[in-house]
Amino acid sequence: MSFNVGGIDRILRVIVGLVLISLVFVGPKSMWGWIGVIPLFTGLFRFCPAYTLLGMNTCPMKKS
Numbered sequence: 485m486s487f488n489v490g491g492i493d494r495i496l497r498v499i500v501g502l503v504l505i506s507l508v509f510v511g512p513k514s515m516w517g518w519i520g521v522i523p524l525f526t527g528l529f530r531f532c533p534a535y536t537l538l539g540m541n542t543c544p545m546k547k548s
Contacts, residue, residue: 485531486531487530487531487543488530488531488532488535488536488540488541488542488543489526489527489530489531489532489535489542489543490530490542490543490544491542491543491544492542493527493542494527494530494542495527496527497523497524497526497527498523498524498527498528500520500523501520501521501522501523501524501525501527502520502524503520504517504518504519504520504523505517505518505520505521505524507520530543
């Protein structure tokens with residue numbers, strides 16, 4: 485498995501994931517907040533299956 489999420493994209497995914505999960509405990513207390521697990525995990529593992537399907541990659545190019 486190669487990385488396809490990098491930099492700003494990764495940071496934003498983790499922040500959005502944590503905010504959505506926090507909505508389960510604070511605020512409207514809706515179960516929809518658990519959807520934040522998806523961006524949180526994709527940010528932490530630096531891999532997004534949807535990016536693979538779409539042929540996208542936000543990781544910087546490695547110099548050889």
